[in-house]
Amino acid sequence: MSLDSSALFTDQYELTMLSAALADGSAHRRCSFEVFARRLPDGRRYGVVAGTPRLIAALASFRFGDAEIDVVSRFLDDATLQWLRKYRFTGEIDGYREGELYFPGSPILSVTGTFAECVVLETLILSILNHDSAIASAAARMVSAADGRPMIEMGSRRTHEESAVAAARAAYLAGFTATSNLEAVRRHGVPGAGTSAHAFTLLHTTPDGPDEAAAFRGQVAALGAGTTLLVDTYDITKGVQTAVEVAGTELGGVRIDSGDLGVLARQVRSQLDDLGATKTKIVVSGDLDEYAVAALRAEPVDVYGVGTAVVVGSGAPTAGMVYKLVEVNGIPVEKRSSLKASRGGAKRAVRFARDTGTVVEEVIYPARGPRPEQDGLEASDLLVPLVRGGEAVADADTLEESRALLAAGLVSLPWEGLKLSHGDPAVPTRFADSHATGRTL
Amino acid sequence: MSLDSSALFTDQYELTMLSAALADGSAHRRCSFEVFARRLPDGRRYGVVAGTPRLIAALASFRFGDAEIDVVSRFLDDATLQWLRKYRFTGEIDGYREGELYFPGSPILSVTGTFAECVVLETLILSILNHDSAIASAAARMVSAADGRPMIEMGSRRTHEESAVAAARAAYLAGFTATSNLEAVRRHGVPGAGTSAHAFTLLHTTPDGPDEAAAFRGQVAALGAGTTLLVDTYDITKGVQTAVEVAGTELGGVRIDSGDLGVLARQVRSQLDDLGATKTKIVVSGDLDEYAVAALRAEPVDVYGVGTAVVVGSGAPTAGMVYKLVEVNGIPVEKRSSLKASRGGAKRAVRFARDTGTVVEEVIYPARGPRPEQDGLEASDLLVPLVRGGEAVADADTLEESRALLAAGLVSLPWEGLKLSHGDPAVPTRFADSHATGRTL
Structure with a gap:
């Protein structure tokens, strides 16, 4: 308390x-x-x-x-x-x-x-x-649906600031791998996770226009090539190409936060493999619930990020x-x-x-x-x-x-x-x- | 904070x-x-x-x-x-x-x-x-549906203990009259409300069986005849009769927490009037949401108590x-x-x-x-x-x-x-x- x-x-x-x-x-x-x-x-x-x-x-x-x-x-x-x-x-x-x-x-x-x-x-x-x-009851269903793939709880912003801490704890209890919530890290020892958001990419805009590569360079310089780059701010295919150009084939992961995640995961997996980034993981997020997680089982998704649905008990x-x-x-x-x-x-x-x-x-x-x-x-x-x-x-x-x-x-x-x-x-x-x-x- | x-x-x-x-x-x-x-x-x-x-x-x-x-x-x-x-x-x-x-x-x-x-x-x-x-958005709809009748927020038990405090505040902002939550009374100055629950009536059980009258006597002795007696622990008609016998016709209110609230409110109003308790108010509660509140508009309901629906944003x-x-x-x-x-x-x-x-x-x-x-x-x-x-x-x-x-x-x-x-x-x-x-x- x-x-x-x-x-x-x-x-x-x-x-x-x-x-x-x-x-x-x-x-x-x-x-x-x-x-x-x-x-x-x-x-x-x-x-x-x-x-x-x-x-x-x-x-x-x-x-x-x-x-x-x-x-x-x-x-x-x-x-x-x-x-x-x-x-x-x-x-x-x-x-x-x-x-x-x-x-x-x-x-x-x-x-x-x-x-x-x-x-x-x-x-x-x-x-x-x-x-x-x-x-915990909602989160357990999501974990079952993910069938062993890691899940990050990232719903703090969708619920009361103190509920968010308890929700992160409950999701971890239910089998989630980590949380974005730092107070839950402190108070309950839940592992923390998180790298970047669209704001960081958008920040790298100059009078000449957007510069996604500059954003990726900044992130890789600070967090290493093992980081996860968010590739859907502008064009995903271009984003993935830029990500591998900047970080190299040792890039830890790419995150897709919008669009048809199943279709995009397949496209991105194929593109990453063609670029030689065969070990780069694909993280998906964006309004996922247990059903959406299950629907992605057959797709080349490596990590799920779940927000709103888990912290509000998925209905x-x-x-x-x-x-x-x-x-x-x-x-x-x-x-x-x-x-x-x-x-x-x-x-x-x-x-x-x-x-x-x-x-x-x-x-x-x-x-x-x-x-x-x-x-x-x-x-x-x-x-x-x-x-x-x-x-x-x-x-x-x-x-x-x-x-x-x-x-x-x-x-x-x-x-x-x-x-x-x-x-x-x-x-x-x-x-x-x-x-x-x-x-x- | x-x-x-x-x-x-x-x-x-x-x-x-x-x-x-x-x-x-x-x-x-x-x-x-x-x-x-x-x-x-x-x-x-x-x-x-x-x-x-x-x-x-x-x-x-x-x-x-x-x-x-x-x-x-x-x-x-x-x-x-x-x-x-x-x-x-x-x-x-x-x-x-x-x-x-x-x-x-x-x-x-x-x-x-x-x-x-x-x-x-x-x-x-x-x-x-x-x-x-x-x-607040959900609560405002409930207040509109109540069409001027007082509403008490009583949903603390259905949400995180800190969310409950903020929810009580938000409901009051939206036009609720009072809250059951004492921390919201302290922290935000929301008016408090609440009298009794089924547990108090059940507590007055002896080897000879339930004694609703003893419970009502205890409550009236402690809180005065202006209190609200909960009349649906056993039989509502008997409960209302006992309530007026114990508290007199100056009884402040009776609360009904179960059953078809519209039908019961009419029956209880009629019974109270027949008993001379014409000013005794009828408080209804029990899984009310904005639709249930609206459905009771034509009934002789004086006060609504709303719990779960308001603190979870009614969907x-x-x-x-x-x-x-x-x-x-x-x-x-x-x-x-x-x-x-x-x-x-x-x-x-x-x-x-x-x-x-x-x-x-x-x-x-x-x-x-x-x-x-x-x-x-x-x-x-x-x-x-x-x-x-x-x-x-x-x-x-x-x-x-x-x-x-x-x-x-x-x-x-x-x-x-x-x-x-x-x-x-x-x-x-x-x-x-x-x-x-x-x-x-």
Whole structure:
């Protein structure tokens, strides 16, 4: 977190509820809240849990100092203000590991403590998980579509400046190779990438007209022949020729950012080969999404640069996770109105796989009940301890471990799971007392 | 900005371009960069400029201290690092006022200075304007659809925790009445709102079962009878009855968060009136977007709560603005490849209106050329000074002034402009030397 305190990343109603609950004594009841998504975004086959380490870090700074109290004192009574001044989360959080796949109803996070200490975390928890999971879920599909070719995330300019940092992290988690975002390099250790833009070529314009060769000479002099030259500012064929003339056949790469990328990649590959620049890579960018990436699979593209689509979740900018009170003093509770009914009681989940590693189903069961078994299938527990007694557990996953977990998870999906086309969730989820279900629970 | 320095909200390529430009001397050429959107999001009729004050504030903290230099020293030469250590933007920025409407090609921001000092700001400028403008543009449509009824922004949980703060601000700019986000209350002075959620009702569950009345008693005791009670946790009709029994006929409001909101609003209004709670307001929420808000116009709804749709831009999470080099040492420059061609030269814009106030067209003209005139139409300049000699101008708009500007701007649109249905931009933009154009330039 970049602020001293994360406590005001909170909806006002959490604090008014708190004041009412403190006043009537219900605030101290032992509660479990659960994070889950009722459904995946339209047509998606899996979701990717992301943001957990950011959440744990933000939890540590969820403190009401003078500056925060000043704001909330406008609508809260003194007893509530006193309680907030001493606020420390002292409860337990279990959750799916970052990089784990999830499906409709998966109990992604389970938060246990008093009502008071849990209810105030709702917005912070959901903001982080909904954003980061939306980006990671979209990014994972792009990585699958790229089929092993490197991908650079370059969408910072299309989203809020802080979202951009978290998006770069989530994209890397999902298998992207690098990011253009320097704050993500600093804060999260994501590898950085980037060389040049059209502005640099245009800058080399004199009263005699454009001088692409001068721009390329400047870039190669500063960054070496291994750099990537952007060849589509004026005429691509001429740009490629000029690039090889200036940099030689050891030129690292050329980037194409406009036009029919498939056709152009073939033309440019052929031209580069004819010029002897057989090792020069072709980088493509420009409004790529998972479908455009997939459509370029058969083309001589070496690296993809993806911008807008990844940072806005490619049509699904939020993961739609909710944070629901499911248990009070050991009693399961649930809302009953309309379609938003939830399922009461603290829950755990187990995923069953064949001995080939392919996942068959995910079963959600009461936390107090026995863990379900299935003959001939291997069971993996999905919830791991994240916070104990208010403190983060010591052996949290690193970003690299989460990245590896997701890569392994995608391999474990049934073969339909990686299809880009719309369809049902790749793995059915069911409650231990019910039949398997598909898209919604 | 919440960080000490905003300098790493930057794409790596801006700094590699900088190093090459410093090396070959082109870095010091006098340049103009321009922010514009080639088109509006699909079917939208106008865009709303938002984020300018956040941008100006972030510009003041765009500084490379030791921490920032440490990151960029991994790929930059010493000369560039020395230059960055001394970086201060010393140029000029003109732009559309925050709250101003924009259309395809509108020169929303014009940044002038050396190439070096301007190029490094690209990502920061675009991140802020693209995010905030996307939210304000979506929110303005919702406000129009609500036709004067108050709207509360409550979408923080569906977006990145920092985006949520900026989104609350942008929604307020667009005419929303209040936000649930407490950090937006602190940081931007947006009015706060919020009372209770389902969790509070569910909390009042005992071994004997749910006790909605106890929850309502607790809330009314703490927050007064003027509070808004959430009546749809179990059975709405029973919930309304219990609410009035507990709070009396002076109950401030009831909130319905699920089901067919139109049908339920009518039923609840009738029930409240029968119970004598004729002044009790009906607040509706639950997956509302501009279309759902409009569909409820004829229903007895008093307040709308809008969440997800507004913070994700209701289908258009980014405004698609770009930052292009348009002039070098007085020479217009433009990219020529493919469809991404831009139009060179620094530009200004003027909007023509009839004496009724209705806008007829927007004309974009060369900054060095004469301002166009049109017989019988009133002309308004659209670009105002924002930064002079690197410093923010003194008389910047307040958020309230921008809010009023937008409200007035929407009234100035031709009548088709406020339609929610897909269509062309409400106001045609044209370049002074060309014919009026519609959707794209």
